[in-house]
Structure formats: structure tokens, C-alpha cells
Amino acid sequence: MLLSALRKLFKFLLFVLLALALLAVWGFLIEPRWVARRDIPVQVANWRGPPGLKVVVASDWHIAHEFKRVMTMARANAIVDEINAAKPDVVLLPGDFISGRGEDGTTPEDVAAVLGRLRATHGVYAVLGNHDWWTDGPRFSHALSAAGIRVLLNEAVPLPGTDVWVLGIGDRTSMQSDPVRAARQLPAGAQALTLMHDPASARALPPVPGLAVAAHTHGGQVWIPFHGSAVAPHGWPKDKTHGWVDIGGRPVYITSGLGVSIYPIRINMRPEWVMFTIGTQPGQQGPR
Incomplete structure (x- = not known):
């Protein structure tokens, strides 16, 4: 009896260890590098822009040289190639381009050399994230601008050739x-x-019709069913870290981003870049 019970316990523990090992392989090696392209149609009431405007959003790259930081230069260049192949009209880059503060030797100029290869009919636009400011905000702005990316800081600019x-x-x-x-x-x-x-910036944003996107949360990197993110930054609700979220009465799309931060793991929250195609439906209020 005792021997039989010990054998069952041993098999159970072996099964648990195997399951944990497989989960670790998936979470640390596979899913963080399994990038999704998401195509999302957006209807904006009485849209005055080009019909079918294709807007790519790619955030939280966290580019580095080291393999352990997931988003190596080679991988970032491959994603740039994928985005360019989709022929976007506009590319929006909502920040956090560098891993950590560049401790592995990655510089803003290294990052700009990669992202500067992005091409879009109406241009590539960026805002800096907290990691970019912590590294060197002015240097990042200069490097990205020199690479042909329009860096915005609490400002609005017309999209060339459109309303x-x-x-x-x-x-x-x-x-x-x-x-x-x-x-x-x-x-x-x-x-x-x-x-x-x-995304917390949207709480203070006056009503602005169109498309609104945010980043920063990474979708928590680990998404637990019926709970939400394992973690969320700065008190942000754990069930509102990815996808369409109502913030102050407006829909904002929060992307899960492309890289990782703090811990190099993703489970049930794939990295992504998103292609929005904007059209119009008279009388419809905002993205759906």
C-alpha cells in the first residue's frame, strides 16, 4: 500500500515537473518570439481621411543586443521588414524602444538605425516611452528624427495630403x-x-474624434483567464491591459507590444503589431 502510494506520488510530481518545464520553455523561449499581426477594421463617424487608411501600430520594442532580452537587432529588423511588406499608409510608434536603459550597450542610434527603415506613405510618427526618457530622452528624439521619424511631444501635426x-x-x-x-x-x-x-494619459485628454492607441502595459505579458494580467503598471486595472478599453468615455486600443520588460516571459499574451484599417459609417461614434 505504502509503496503503491509513493509510486503514484512520484508519477504525479514527475508530471507536475514536466508540465512546469514545458510551460517554462513556452513562456521564456517560444511565445515572447511568436509575434502576431492583428488586422482590425475601425469605423469612425463621418471619417474625413482617406478611405481605408492603413495605420500600423508597433510599440514597446525594447530592442537590445543580448538574446536574453528577446528583441535582438536581427529580430527587430525582421519585424520592420514584415511591416514594410504590409505597405502601411501611416506607422505609429508609441514608445519604449530600448531594453532597460541600454545596459547591454544598445544606444539610441542603434535603435534608430533599425526603426528608421520603416516606410509609410504618409510618414512614421513616434512618442517616447519611460525607458527612452530614462536612457536619454533628448538623444533618443534626435536619433529618431535624424532617421526620418517624426517625434512628437504633446503636439499635433497635420498628416500630409489629408484632412x-x-x-x-x-x-x-x-x-x-x-x-x-x-x-x-x-x-x-x-x-x-x-x-x-x-494609457493613463487618456484620462486627461479632451474629446478628439478618430483613432486613439496606447502602449506601456505589454498586456501584463502573462494573462490569466477570468483574472486578467498577472501584473499591471502603476495601479492600472489588471483586466484592462490589452485591446479596446474605455478610458474617460472614449475607446482606446492598448497594444500588447513587441518586446518584454522586467521579466523575459509571455504566457497567453503574444507580442503583436497591429494594422488598423479606418473607414466610415455615418453616425457611428468612434472605433468599434
């Missing part, structure tokens, strides 16, 4: 966020593509 604007909001964690100042630069009734790093 749409691009609104870029600074990072909240590094005390750079001023949504009210940014929105004041828009003409009355203007429609905009709004990008921000921290």
Missing part, C-alpha cells in the same frame, strides 16, 4: 504627459490619430 492630424502625447511616468496642451493645437472639430505611451 487628418496626428496627436502625440508625452509619457506620464517620466512626467512628460500633457494631453490638454497637445489637444489645444488641433483645429476645431479635427479628426486625429492619437498615440500615447501610457
Whole structure:
């Protein structure tokens, strides 16, 4: 009896250890590198931009040289190639381009050399994230700008050749966020593509019709069914870290991002870049 019970316990423990080992392989090696392309149609009431405008959102790259940090230069370059092959009209980059603070020797110029290869008909636009500011915000802005990327800090600029604007909001964690100042630069009734790093910035953003996207949360990197993210930054609700989230009465898409931070793991929360295709439906209020 005792021997039989010990054998059953041994088999059970062996099964648990095997399951944990497989989960570790999946979470540390496979899913963080299994990038999803998500295609999302968006309807904006009385859209005045080009019909079928294709807007790519790619955030939280956390680029590094070291394999253990997941987003190596080679992988980032491959993702740039995928995005370019999709022929976007606009590319929005909502921040956190570097892993950590560049402790492995990665520089803003290294990152800019990769992201500067992105191509879009109406341009590539970025806001900096907290990791970029912690590394060297002015240096990052200069490097990205020199690579042909328009870096926005609480400002609005017209999207060339269209009646749409691009609104870029600074990072909240590094005390750079001023949504009210940014929105004041828009003409009355203007429609905009709004990008921000921290979704909490949307709480102070006046009503702006169009598309609004945010980053920063990584979807928690680990998503637990019926619970939400294992973790969420700075008190953000754990069940509102990915996808369409209502913030202050407006829908904001929070992307899970491409890289990892703090811990190099993803489970049930794949990295992603998103292609939004914007059309119009008279009378419909905002993205659905």
C-alpha cells in the first residue's frame, strides 16, 4: 500500500515537473518570439481621411543586443521588414524602444538605425516611452528624427495630403504627459490619430474624434483567464491591459507590444503589431 502510494506520488510530481518545464520553455523561449499581426477594421463617424487608411501600430520594442532580452537587432529588423511588406499608409510608434536603459550597450542610434527603415506613405510618427526618457530622452528624439521619424511631444501635426492630424502625447511616468496642451493645437472639430505611451494619459485628454492607441502595459505579458494580467503598471486595472478599453468615455486600443520588460516571459499574451484599417459609417461614434 505504502509503496503503491509513493509510486503514484512520484508519477504525479514527475508530471507536475514536466508540465512546469514545458510551460517554462513556452513562456521564456517560444511565445515572447511568436509575434502576431492583428488586422482590425475601425469605423469612425463621418471619417474625413482617406478611405481605408492603413495605420500600423508597433510599440514597446525594447530592442537590445543580448538574446536574453528577446528583441535582438536581427529580430527587430525582421519585424520592420514584415511591416514594410504590409505597405502601411501611416506607422505609429508609441514608445519604449530600448531594453532597460541600454545596459547591454544598445544606444539610441542603434535603435534608430533599425526603426528608421520603416516606410509609410504618409510618414512614421513616434512618442517616447519611460525607458527612452530614462536612457536619454533628448538623444533618443534626435536619433529618431535624424532617421526620418517624426517625434512628437504633446503636439499635433497635420498628416500630409489629408484632412487628418496626428496627436502625440508625452509619457506620464517620466512626467512628460500633457494631453490638454497637445489637444489645444488641433483645429476645431479635427479628426486625429492619437498615440500615447501610457494609457493613463487618456484620462486627461479632451474629446478628439478618430483613432486613439496606447502602449506601456505589454498586456501584463502573462494573462490569466477570468483574472486578467498577472501584473499591471502603476495601479492600472489588471483586466484592462490589452485591446479596446474605455478610458474617460472614449475607446482606446492598448497594444500588447513587441518586446518584454522586467521579466523575459509571455504566457497567453503574444507580442503583436497591429494594422488598423479606418473607414466610415455615418453616425457611428468612434472605433468599434
